[in-house]
Amino acid sequence: MEHSTERLPDGLTTRPLTRADTRAVYELMAAVQQAELGTVEIEEADIVADWARPSHDLTTGSVGVLAGDDLVGYAELVGRERYDAAVHPAYGGRGIGTWLAAWIRAAARSRGDGIVGMPVPEGSTGDRLLERLGYHVRWTSWVLQVPPGTQVPARDLPAGYTVGAAKVSEYGQLHDVLEEAFSEWAGRPREPWADFEASVLRRPGFAPWQLRVVRDPSGEVVAAAITLLADSTAYVDRLGVRRYERGRGLAQALLVDAFSRGAEHGATTSELATDTRTGALGLYRKVGMQVTSTWQHRAVSLTESPRELLAD
Known part of the structure; x- marks a missing residue:
């Protein structure tokens, strides 16, 4: 471990999650989100689903920082080159964040990663800490929302194309479409089917209507979306279109369908997220969506030594 891993305040203990x-x-x-954003965007189901993935190893890839029995900080490796971490606002300024950052670097380096990073709200305590530690902005992401009282304009599908809920027999095609689209991003490995099954199909609250697809005239799935329902919000978690079908309005038609189905199931708000790797921000703004929060994915090379701080 790096030197700063020995600098936790007295009285705190650690263990794997x-x-x-x-x-x-x-x-x-x-x-943390309430303090930094003024709202809570995470659900407990998000954590349950992530931790259910067979590839996720809490024993070697996570650590909790405790004050007595209370969890006051944590960090976990959630995928290749990616981690999540948080320090309770009441325990800020004590060096816990710096300790967690060093723990993550050591854990990621031990499994062979050459770079590691995480998304943080722009201008937040975590953003400022990672910047001071020498982490660079790898990409920027945005959460967008359909303003109350407005709708994403409808878009007609090409002749012979249809949109609807995925059949169970189409789940494999849906997964393939999404992985084909998201695997275009440099450094993102393909998600194993077992991870998809555990984190999506067995996610708490999952219902078949949440998996939406566009079929071409032959019945092949050529576009797909996953919609999550969190309280009164319909959130499009993933949306992808086959490369050879892009530019024909399939994504917009699928987006309208996903938000409409969410409204049918009680959603009063519609959201999604995108980032600089997709180039889709302009499209979502064009259809009337507005940015509600901006996030920076800050990362650091594990072949270089970042600047160390004694406090966060």
Whole structure:
């Protein structure tokens, strides 16, 4: 481990996380988001689903920082070159964030990663800490929302194309379409089917209507979306179109369909996120969506030594 891993304040203890910690991690992250964003965007189901993935190893890829029995900080490796971490606002300024950052670098380096990073709200405590530690902005992402009282304009599909809920027999095609689209991003490995099955199909609250597809005249799935329902918000978690079908309005038609189905199931707000890797921000703004928060994905090379701080 790096030198700063020995600088936790007296009285704090550490241990790997277990699945029994999902509620504690949710409450910690909710406290951070409320303090930084003025709203809570995470659900406990997000954590349950992520931790259910067979590829996710809490034993070697996570750490909790505790004050007595209370979880006051945590970090976990959630994928290749990616981690999440948080420190309770009441425990800020004590060096816990710096300790967690060093722990993550050591854990990521031990599994062979050459770079590691995480998304943080722009201008937040975490953003400022990582900037001071020498982490660079790898990409920028935005959460967008359909303003109350407005709708994304409808877009007709090409002749013979249809949109609707995915059939169980089409789940494999849906997964393939999404992975083909998202795997175009440099450094993103393909998601194993077992991880998709655990985190999507067995996610708490999952319902078949949440998986939407566009079919071409032959019945092949050529575009797909996953819509999550969080309280009164319909959130399009993933949306992808086959490369050879792009530029024909399929994404917009699918977006309208996904938000409409969310409204049918009680959603009063429609959201999604995008980032600089997709080039889709202009499209979403063009159809009337507005940015509600901006996030920076800050990362650091593990072949270089970032600047160390004694406090966060």
